[in-house]
């Protein structure tokens with residue numbers, strides 16, 4: 028009974044969400060801001076979930092997410108900038124002849140290839156990040172908590188420095204950054220409009236991570252989080268499983284980085300500075316360390332409040348001719364910080380703690396409320 | 405194949421200047437219950453840690469089930485400060501991580517219970533089954549190994565029923581009463597399919613009745629899982645009841661070996677224990 032009810036509820040919500048997204052895709056012009064915020068939230072949800080896999084489920088306090096995002100973003104961007112725009116983008120230093128040759132060749136391939144090419148680019152970026160993660164992982168994963176955090180933060184900065192270094196001018200365009208990156212491609216030959224692509228990609232990736240977490244390997248990750256020594260004594264190889272979690276997390280962070288490049292249409296090394304990692308860490312902490320649904324929820328809430336709901340505080344406000352002080356650009360970030368503190372104080376372990384969303388819990392909450400209102404004491 | 409399952413040769417563990425285990429030579433025949441006793445700080449837990457791969461021995465070798473799982477000889481700085489009694493030179497260096505040794509068939513429990521506290525009783529046991537998983541990460545993620553997964557779950561449930569924890573299946577591990585936590589730790593170790601089970605003070609903190617139950621429990625799992633058991637214990641009644649042979653450590657050195665009767669009447673043992681009692 029209960030299982031059935033939950034399935035129906037989930038299906039209903041899914042249908043409503045998909046319907047809403049479809050409606051938005053047809054009324055994009057009027058809801059540009061909403062669409063843009065939802066897309067950004069979805070991308071951040073994926074990075075947050077990937078970070079949570081590492082920090083929340085494997086107990087590895089890593090702060091390298093921004094670095095891996097930049098690998099994905101740069102790879103995707105370089106692969107996708109159209110040949111005709113190359114000279115415009117690399118106007119200072121020119122583009123490496125090899126990259127140009129490859130891109131010119133790829134442009135001659137048939138239409139079906141062009142349709143899947145953006146996704147190949149995303150995958151290549153993610154794979155490159157996974158390889159880097161595997162190499163870096165061997166060195167840093169032996170470190171314990173805070174040392175690991177510092178090492179991965181450093182690594183992230185090194186990646187950023189490499190991307191913006193003059194030696195990379197012909198590849199990453201150094202400190203000038205890349206632009207003219209094509210927007211999201213449509214899916215299934217246009218059956219799914221381009222606007223929905225990021226949601227689909229993110230949904231697939233998060234589903235994969237959820238399935239992984241629920242698999243035997245995910246349980247091994249949790250065991251390592253709970254007690255490394257006991258996990259090892261139970262035959263779980265720390266080296267293997269930590270590396271696995273690190274590589275998978277980096278893979279998806281880079282994939283989200285690629286999506287972010289498509290979303291922003293132009294990137295530069297600054298985009299992936301430490302503050303980006305903090306933004307993601309914030310989403311993870313607010314949502315609940317060790318809760319995938321918490322990270323997703325929090326990605327939407329944090330992004331929306333930062334970019335939309337609190338915009339109001341940035342505009343000058345007049346009440347009956349009286350100019351309210353403080354209401355000016357930047358004030359919303361102060362309000363945001365205060366809200367943050369409140370949330371952290373009220374929900375010590377994040378909105379969801381380490382629980383996942385469940386209908387039973389949600390409905391149970393309503394029921395409890397009703398009972399207490401009913402006054403049966 | 406000999407019928408010796410575990411053997412240590414001149415096993416020595418030195419931390420800085422402290423020789424915690426000095427020239428330990430034990431032989432554990434298959435199917436027996438062997439005990440390791442000694443006053444606090446004698447080096448018993450350290451011996452377990454060296455055998456299971458948690459620490460790398462300073463000197464000596466560990467043989468398990470027909471192969472060498474650990475071997476070392478003092479090198480570099482350690483050669484200068486080496487304080488062990490035994491001077492035999494071992495030429496190879498064999499290092500195995502604890503997880504590898506567990507997969508070879510040696511499981512352990514901890515003196516300070518180390519359960520996966522926030523996970524359920526069932527999950528604790530299920531996780532221990534992971535070490536023998538055949539499917540890779542992708543197959544497992546996409547549930548292409550559902551048969552294997554199903555077997556793992558079924559076996560875990562069966563194991564919980566066997567050890568009498570079936571009723572606590574979905575309880576959080578940390579919510580169990582102390583005695584049940586100890587039992588869960590043993591169940592979790594059993595889930596890795598060990599040949600040799602190392603128990604570090606399984607009766608610590610138990611009352612006499614619980615201790616008696618534990619003695620029966622240890623004997624019953626020994627028979628039903630065809631185990632060999634190596635245990636550290638302070639409860640003398642328990643040790644004297646179930647052990648086939650006892651090793652006594654004091655300040656890292658083996659001061660007596662023998663059957664419970666022999667050890668009980670050994671003057672050196674009495675002195676070691678009385679020395680502690682006087683404090």
Ligand SMILES: Nc1ncnc2c1ncn2[C@@H]1O[C@H](COP(=O)(O)OP(=O)(O)OP(=O)(O)O)[C@@H](O)[C@H]1O
Pocket residue numbers: 419422424442443444445446447448449450451515
């Ligand atoms: N990692 C370590 N570093 C330094 N010294 C250690 C380490 N582990 C153990 N020791 C020392 O080795 C000695 C033996 O400790 P061990 O824990 O093996 O004793 P034990 O026989 O298990 O005692 P108990 O009955 O209290 O559990 C002690 O003096 C302890 O301080």
Ligand SMILES: [Mg+2]
Pocket residue numbers: 448449450515
């Ligand atoms: Mg001890």
